[in-house]
Amino acid sequence: MLLRVDNLKTYLRAGDDVVKAVDGISFEIDRGETFCLVGESGSGKSITALSVIQLLPKDVCEHPSGNIFFKYRHDDETHEQVDMVTLDEERRRHIRGARIAMIFQEPMTSLNPVFTIGDQIIEALQMHAPTMGHDEARQRAIEALQQVQIPNAAERIDEYPHRLSGGQRQRVMIAMAMACEPDLLIADEPTTALDVTVQAEILRLMKALQQRTGMAMLFITHDFGVVAQIADRLAVMKQGVIVESGTARRLINAPTHEYTRKLLASLPENLQRQKSVNDSLHRGSDTALLELKGLQVYFPIKKGVMQRTVDHVKAVDGIDLTIPQGQILALVGESGCGKSTLGRAILRLTEPTAGQIYFNGQEITTLQRREMQPLRREMQIIFQDPMSSLNPRLSIAATLTEPMKVHGIGESNEERLALAQALLERVQMKGEHLWRYPHEFSGGQRQRIGIARALALNPKFIVCDEVTSALDVSVQAEILQMLLELRRERDLTLLFITHNIGVVEYVSDEMAVMHNGRIVEQGPTDRVSRAPQHSYTQKLLAAVPRVEFGLQQ
Amino acid sequence: MSEIETAIPCQQRSYAAQVVREVLMQWGARIGIVWIGLLVIVSVFAPFFASSHPLLLSEQSQISSPLLHSLSATDVTLLALFFMVLLLSMVKISVRKKMALALLLGSAVATVCYTFISPPQLNIYEQYREQERAGSYEWLIRAPIPYSPKDYLRDVGDSGLKAPLSATEQTHWFGTDENGADVLSRMIHASRIALSIGFVATGIAMVLGTIIGGLMGYFSGVVDMIGMRLVEIFEAIPVLFLLLTFVAFFGRNLYVMMIIIGITSWTGYARFVRAEFLKLRQQEFVQAAVACGLPLRSILFRHILPNGMAPILVATSFGVASAILAEATLSFLGLGLVDDPSWGQMLNQAVQSATFNWWMAVFPGGAIFLTVFAYNLIGETMRDAIDPYTKKSAK
Numbered sequence: 001m002l003l004r005v006d007n008l009k010t011y012l013r014a015g016d017d018v019v020k021a022v023d024g025i026s027f028e029i030d031r032g033e034t035f036c037l038v039g040e041s042g043s044g045k046s047i048t049a050l051s052v053i054q055l056l057p058k059d060v061c062e063h064p065s066g067n068i069f070f071k072y073r074h075d076d077e078t079h080e081q082v083d084m085v086t087l088d089e090e091r092r093r094h095i096r097g098a099r100i101a102m103i104f105q106e107p108m109t110s111l112n113p114v115f116t117i118g119d120q121i122i123e124a125l126q127m128h129a130p131t132m133g134h135d136e137a138r139q140r141a142i143e144a145l146q147q148v149q150i151p152n153a154a155e156r157i158d159e160y161p162h163r164l165s166g167g168q169r170q171r172v173m174i175a176m177a178m179a180c181e182p183d184l185l186i187a188d189e190p191t192t193a194l195d196v197t198v199q200a201e202i203l204r205l206m207k208a209l210q211q212r213t214g215m216a217m218l219f220i221t222h223d224f225g226v227v228a229q230i231a232d233r234l235a236v237m238k239q240g241v242i243v244e245s246g247t248a249r250r251l252i253n254a255p256t257h258e259y260t261r262k263l264l265a266s267l268p269e270n271l272q273r274q275k276s277v278n279d280s281l282h283r284g285s286d287t288a289l290l291e292l293k294g295l296q297v298y299f300p301i302k303k304g305v306m307q308r309t310v311d312h313v314k315a316v317d318g319i320d321l322t323i324p325q326g327q328i329l330a331l332v333g334e335s336g337c338g339k340s341t342l343g344r345a346i347l348r349l350t351e352p353t354a355g356q357i358y359f360n361g362q363e364i365t366t367l368q369r370r371e372m373q374p375l376r377r378e379m380q381i382i383f384q385d386p387m388s389s390l391n392p393r394l395s396i397a398a399t400l401t402e403p404m405k406v407h408g409i410g411e412s413n414e415e416r417l418a419l420a421q422a423l424l425e426r427v428q429m430k431g432e433h434l435w436r437y438p439h440e441f442s443g444g445q446r447q448r449i450g451i452a453r454a455l456a457l458n459p460k461f462i463v464c465d466e467v468t469s470a471l472d473v474s475v476q477a478e479i480l481q482m483l484l485e486l487r488r489e490r491d492l493t494l495l496f497i498t499h500n501i502g503v504v505e506y507v508s509d510e511m512a513v514m515h516n517g518r519i520v521e522q523g524p525t526d527r528v529s530r531a532p533q534h535s536y537t538q539k540l541l542a543a544v545p546r547v548e549f550g551l552q553q
Numbered sequence: 554m555s556e557i558e559t560a561i562p563c564q565q566r567s568y569a570a571q572v573v574r575e576v577l578m579q580w581g582a583r584i585g586i587v588w589i590g591l592l593v594i595v596s597v598f599a600p601f602f603a604s605s606h607p608l609l610l611s612e613q614s615q616i617s618s619p620l621l622h623s624l625s626a627t628d629v630t631l632l633a634l635f636f637m638v639l640l641l642s643m644v645k646i647s648v649r650k651k652m653a654l655a656l657l658l659g660s661a662v663a664t665v666c667y668t669f670i671s672p673p674q675l676n677i678y679e680q681y682r683e684q685e686r687a688g689s690y691e692w693l694i695r696a697p698i699p700y701s702p703k704d705y706l707r708d709v710g711d712s713g714l715k716a717p718l719s720a721t722e723q724t725h726w727f728g729t730d731e732n733g734a735d736v737l738s739r740m741i742h743a744s745r746i747a748l749s750i751g752f753v754a755t756g757i758a759m760v761l762g763t764i765i766g767g768l769m770g771y772f773s774g775v776v777d778m779i780g781m782r783l784v785e786i787f788e789a790i791p792v793l794f795l796l797l798t799f800v801a802f803f804g805r806n807l808y809v810m811m812i813i814i815g816i817t818s819w820t821g822y823a824r825f826v827r828a829e830f831l832k833l834r835q836q837e838f839v840q841a842a843v844a845c846g847l848p849l850r851s852i853l854f855r856h857i858l859p860n861g862m863a864p865i866l867v868a869t870s871f872g873v874a875s876a877i878l879a880e881a882t883l884s885f886l887g888l889g890l891v892d893d894p895s896w897g898q899m900l901n902q903a904v905q906s907a908t909f910n911w912w913m914a915v916f917p918g919g920a921i922f923l924t925v926f927a928y929n930l931i932g933e934t935m936r937d938a939i940d941p942y943t944k945k946s947a948k
Binding site: 344347349372373376377379380381383384385388389390391392393394402403406407450453456457 | 836837838840841842843844845846847848851855856859860
């Protein structure tokens, strides 16, 4: 047994409050195996990882009980069992990096921007092997970079982090963690910030490295798709406790605990699809509500003293799209493909450079602010980030009633408040929440308020910009179901922007795949997701980690 | 670390209330606020604290109050405003209504006071003391410091530059200046100038800076470029020399000074506001407000400004301090007000006479120091309360 965590408790202090972040968990990891900790945000999975490597700030955290036994391998290959909780800091430092390495979620900030990637790997190497000369360390660093498949490693070793893409940076992080050949690698959501195609590559790479070196992995994630790809054994965490653990296959196919079942049932691919019933209702409509013709949004790149435009970023590069009344069109693409810009350009939140937008037959591309005003009632948007989509200084009542007042909905303030209350209740919140401020709500609740605000003006068309990507799966399921209900009730037309294929398949009638500012493939969701025609769509769909249910144990 | 934050129960307070509470928890800010509060009270009730006019006197069984008769329009306006603000703060109505009411009533009171109150132009301070010596009053009640700031004690004879508590007949707690006036009395009346120049100059600067910076930040592009050039031009103006020039041309006038300090120091606020607006403009709640078709006024002042106000308030606190220093500097150079007392001008007197009169330097100097220090303490604590990084490390 390489690592044995025994009844570990980690309490965090914030002022007078004590938060039981980890509340008595036990698990074991063997050499060469991958152990996944799965849970929703706030379940204590990251705190567990930081406790194992003892990286939590001493002044806010304490371990009232528990041991973390780690089988420490001395340089002469003898083994000794040490307890990370009680070990002195000097010896912990020898273990960190050399025997237990860690990679983090955000590759953009986990490399130091003022050093070359080579310097950072060499420093880690020499720290743990002081006798190693610089040339040898450099050679080892190049090998480490080659190992993580950085092309042309001997030259790229002298590059600074900003010249690398997110996926490449995560590779460098892995190279750095692997350079000292650790026995245990802790990966805290290493692929969450990456696109699916990159995620698939990184997961493949980590699996290959593990097979070659025989290290153990403690893998932390919230994504069951990733779990299914990589885990040997897994544990499901909820509020600081492990509710269920076992082999990955057993747990995914035959979960015994209620919470695990609920989590698995919330995955978009497992949600009950009610679409078949109203397919005929919504597909049939052939009056186009929204039509885009050759829409372009270019952002100029300016240089020099005179701010001369030298080039353009072609965020949206000639898009033709038609959304019939009552349809849900999903716009899929990886980060930076221009899908959000397109969503904003349709509402004229970003000015289009060229092309036309027709809404209900009327061209709105060049309308003045005042002419646009009546159309604002018809078209609304729901944003991705529930933290920044509500004004922190306004009560929910003010947020909901102000647009109504501007558009002359409701005769008096009392009537508008009653309308707002009804809206809140419609999105499954309480009427008394009207008088609260955004910081008092959770992410899911804020997203509901965001939906209520979009609905306040009774729009016909709503752009949903990654509405569920910041939410946990169980909340995501509720929000998606509610959006589908609302669309049925109010005959809404939705443009659903997302990168999550599972969500697309659950929610949409038709999907369009976007790549580098252009739509590469468009068609009914069932057809595109089962039999993609374009090579990019094929690549994208192949990269999506899927949970395969019903496999033999 | 996001797990730590989500695990802590949400507090049921608005952001502003949280910041105020946090500021008040710090000792530095408490001391600062107490000192400023003291100054406000002293400056509002200055005539009652220090005046040669008796509060009440009885002459041939006739009771009269020369002090009340001698009150100037400014005195009455200040008193009325003080009590009005006190009353308003107790009434339970919304902050916005309070502000509107305060502005309306304040201007009404000021107009009434300045049109109807005209105290006697000529003050003969000696008459009360002479009459008292002659025994023509049955009894009289004096103010705690029975000297007006411009009462040069001509009846007492040589009264100039007496050290504190050295004169035998009169008690001068802080001594007298070269003209024979009581230093403490002059300091009490000078606190008005110190406070008003800070508030008015900074107020002008803040309003200008917020408007220009807000427009620059929200519209960006060409507006931003022109605005930034304007900022750079104004930053290149040496304020002290501009003030000197104006004093040379237009004479010594407190209001001109306030306006000049105000219109040359708005650039800092404009930079702050611009940065905040640039950041907030892209926030999703602002985009949502645009998508809802809200009018520009509402987007700028309801959705963006309140969220970007915090750093401006911090800057204001430091701005008040520097405006007070600017006035003190001018007065020290002898370019301040002629006869009206001011702390800087008193410092000037301390170095002008042949001997060094410590009481003329220590007391006004200490007052300037404490006031500037108090504002800096408040600003410092506000910055810590607003900045999430310093807040975390303090815990």
